[in-house]
Amino acid sequence: xxxxxxxxxxxxxxxxxxxxxxxxxxxxxxxxxxxxxxxxxxxxxxxxxxxxxxxxxxxxxxxxxxxxxxxxxxxxxxxxxxxxxxxxxxxxxxxxxxxxxxxxxxxxxxxxxxxxxxxxxxxxxxxxxxxxxxxxxxxxxxxxxxxxxxxxxxxxxxxxxxxxxxxxxxxxxxxxxxxxxxxxxxxxxxxxxxxxxxxxxxxxxxxxxxxxxxxxxxxxxxxxxxxxxxxxxxxxxxxxxxxxxxxxxxxxxxxxxxxxxxxxxxxxxxxxxxxxxxxxxxxxxxxxxxxxxxxxxxxxxxxx
Amino acid sequence: xxxxxxxxxxxxxxxxxxxxxxxxxxxxxxxxxxxxxxxxxxxxxxxxxxxxxxxxxxxxxxxxxxxxxxxxxxxxxxxxxxxxxxxxxxxxxxxxxxxxxxxxxxxxxxxxxxxxxxxxxxxxxxxxxxxxxxxxxxxxxxxxxxxxxxxxxxxxxxxxxxxxxxxxxxxxxxxxxxxxxxxxxxxxxxxxxxxxxxxxxxxxxxxxxxxxxxxxxxxxxxxxxxxxxxxxxxxxxxxxxxxxxxxxxxxxxxxxxxx
Numbered sequence: 001x002x003x004x005x006x007x008x009x010x011x012x013x014x015x016x017x018x019x020x021x022x023x024x025x026x027x028x029x030x031x032x033x034x035x036x037x038x039x040x041x042x043x044x045x046x047x048x049x050x051x052x053x054x055x056x057x058x059x060x061x062x063x064x065x066x067x068x069x070x071x072x073x074x075x076x077x078x079x080x081x082x083x084x085x086x087x088x089x090x091x092x093x094x095x096x097x098x099x100x101x102x103x104x105x106x107x108x109x110x111x112x113x114x115x116x117x118x119x120x121x122x123x124x125x126x127x128x129x130x131x132x133x134x135x136x137x138x139x140x141x142x143x144x145x146x147x148x149x150x151x152x153x154x155x156x157x158x159x160x161x162x163x164x165x166x167x168x169x170x171x172x173x174x175x176x177x178x179x180x181x182x183x184x185x186x187x188x189x190x191x192x193x194x195x196x197x198x199x200x201x202x203x204x205x206x207x208x209x210x211x212x213x214x215x216x217x218x219x220x221x222x223x224x225x226x227x228x229x230x231x232x233x234x235x236x237x238x239x240x241x242x243x244x245x246x247x248x249x250x251x252x253x254x255x256x257x258x259x260x261x262x263x264x265x266x267x268x269x270x271x272x273x274x275x276x277x278x279x280x281x282x283x284x285x286x287x288x289x290x291x292x293x294x295x296x297x298x299x300x301x302x303x304x
Numbered sequence: 305x306x307x308x309x310x311x312x313x314x315x316x317x318x319x320x321x322x323x324x325x326x327x328x329x330x331x332x333x334x335x336x337x338x339x340x341x342x343x344x345x346x347x348x349x350x351x352x353x354x355x356x357x358x359x360x361x362x363x364x365x366x367x368x369x370x371x372x373x374x375x376x377x378x379x380x381x382x383x384x385x386x387x388x389x390x391x392x393x394x395x396x397x398x399x400x401x402x403x404x405x406x407x408x409x410x411x412x413x414x415x416x417x418x419x420x421x422x423x424x425x426x427x428x429x430x431x432x433x434x435x436x437x438x439x440x441x442x443x444x445x446x447x448x449x450x451x452x453x454x455x456x457x458x459x460x461x462x463x464x465x466x467x468x469x470x471x472x473x474x475x476x477x478x479x480x481x482x483x484x485x486x487x488x489x490x491x492x493x494x495x496x497x498x499x500x501x502x503x504x505x506x507x508x509x510x511x512x513x514x515x516x517x518x519x520x521x522x523x524x525x526x527x528x529x530x531x532x533x534x535x536x537x538x539x540x541x542x543x544x545x546x547x548x549x550x551x552x553x554x555x556x557x558x559x560x561x562x563x
Contacts, residue, residue: 014563053406053562073409081407087400091327100326103319104408149407 002065004029004156004188005050010059012045012212019045021212022059027205029155032182032189034203036196036292041209043192044084047160050190051081064155077105080149084160086141088133088148095120095129098148105152112151119147123177139170146177156188157181163198175201196289208292215295220288227291229262233269234282245275253294262286308554309547311413320405320418321425328426339379339430340437346375347441350497363499365528372443373524374496376434377456380427381516384460385487387423388467389480395419396471402561412558416472420465420553427460428453438527446529455526458542459519465549472556495520515545 005027012020020042027033035043048054049061052072061068063075089097095116102112120126123143128136136144142162149157159178163171179202181187193199199206200220208216216223224230229251238259244252250269251262259276263269269283328335351368358367395401405415431453438444444452470483493503493510494517500508511517518538525531 051407055562073411076407076409079407083400083403083407085400085403087404089323089401089404090399091330092323096326100323101404101408103322104316104405104410106315106319106409148404152408 001029003027003062004031004064005033005190006060006062007046007050008060010046010049010061011057012042012049012054013057019212020049023207023209023212023214025207025214025217027156027188027190029188030182030186031204032178032191032202034199034206035190035192035209036194036199036206036288037192037209038194040211042212043194043209044160046209047158047190047192051079051158052076077152078155080152080154080157082145082149082157082159082162084164086145088141088144090133092133093129094125094131094133094136094144097133097144098151101148102151107152115151119150123147138166139173142166142170142174143177146174150181154187156190159189159191161193162191163193163195171198178202196287196292200288208295210295216291224286224288224291228286228294229264230286231263231266231269232284232286232290233261233263233272234284235259235276236280236282238276238279242276245272247272255293260290262290307551308413308558309551311411312417312554313411313414314417316410316414317418317421319410320415321422323401323405324419324422325425335426336430336433339383340433343375343379343434343437346378347371347437347443350375351441351443354497364530366442368441369443369445369528370499370524371497372438372441373452373520373527375443376431376438376452376527377459377516377520377523378491378496379434380431380456381459381463381519383430384423384427384464385467385484387426388419388464389471389483390477392419392423392468392471393474393477393480396560397477402557406561412561413554415561416468416554416557417550419557420461420468420550423464423468424457424460427464428457431456444527446527448526448529450526452523452526455519455522455539455542458539458546459515461546462515462519462542462549465546465553469549469553469556472553472560490514490516493517495524515542518542 003026007026008024010020010023011018023046035046037043045054049056049068050063052068052075056068064078066075068075089100092100098116098119099112102115107115117126120129123146125140125144128140133141133144163174166174175198178189182189191198191202203220205219207214236258238257244254244259247268249263253260253262261269261272266283273281350371355367355371362370402415406412435444435449435452439449467483474480493507494514495511500511500517503511518541522535522538525535
């Protein structure tokens, strides 16, 4: 079966600076795939290369089996792009934003109007269709950009940091819409984010990038299980004078004023709760953030 | 090496043009006020004000007739240049309209071509409104007057694409001031307000190299029916400059947007 995206030994240089350093990965058709990493890790550059906006320095990049170097136009016809920045057209109203965009894909007027109305209904903006874009809230703008990316019924949806700067309710709303699209339209979704919870919630598989390279690749749960213990105890606002506990098979990490312990069972951690008394505590399953911070946190130390 | 002009898809360029036209249609009343008011006052100033001091005929015509081509060309070219500098820069940088368009099958060359076509159209729309004024003020006496649209179109392509090429290369909107200072200076050299022959020899050479000079001379020929063989060379010069600057603009936008 043709892979939705296939990248082999991808390199991107900007002058002497190497933004993407020899990365290889693939995205299966119909899956949600996340590219994680801190700012400047090379996520956006990778996304721009997939979208045909940044020529490769070297390597092979195929989208739906087509080579990005020679079939850019065909590829952009099957890609829906949701950029990091809002680039809705402020000179046009909500519905016009969709209608004008449909012209870029050469969708016939009647069909375009039908799709616009259906998409406005899908993103619950029908009653705002004549509003100026600048009058919409941040969440509404995001939903409209997603609707715009779906106008031409793409096979693959590329989302670059789709929920950055949005409040928690709106993030949940966007996630639900994306999940609905994947489930019902069988869309392949590629999402770049620096939010670990977002990747964990949405992605079937992911890669973590750092300084232009892939440092982790796999299924979120599997990554967590392989790299950190299953449970975490988080104790916040701990005074500097309090010394961490040294318990067998329990891993310790310090993040600022927060003490973190990782163990295979919750029981191993509950014993520690008495030690910290009435301080604010949270016993929870380990998450991707724990993996990520352990990899990048220079302050961490194992005493277990 | 393939010419960028050959990468233009006209249907895509038309879609970009339509986007701009839709915005223009909404704002047409305010969009048209400036290009009508400006030439009226320029006619008052140069035609009647300065003109009343000029007793002699200029190139065999009254000063008011002479100056009409300058007023018309200046307003139309100015309009195109504004569209391809400040307006284009706003769309490219502040509104990210170019980014949104380039996420569709439209390539950078067709996008730039659509923008240039739009700027030329805007100039020509203005031209159609100013031409009757030129006739009313008595500056156009020839039945060939409507043909003035042709050299003005070429002028709009040359200066519009030159402006867009520049827009693709600047990262600070303030730098347009230098470009405009240059443009406003040249407009006094290119035969709009007085014949170039009155300038010192070395300035005449500079004046003749400016595309604006050819545009104004050809426009004047249409308004006053005084065609000469030099007009053929001027037309060829403008055609060549159109191709050169359009190619430059397309490359400039690609280099800016696809990195």
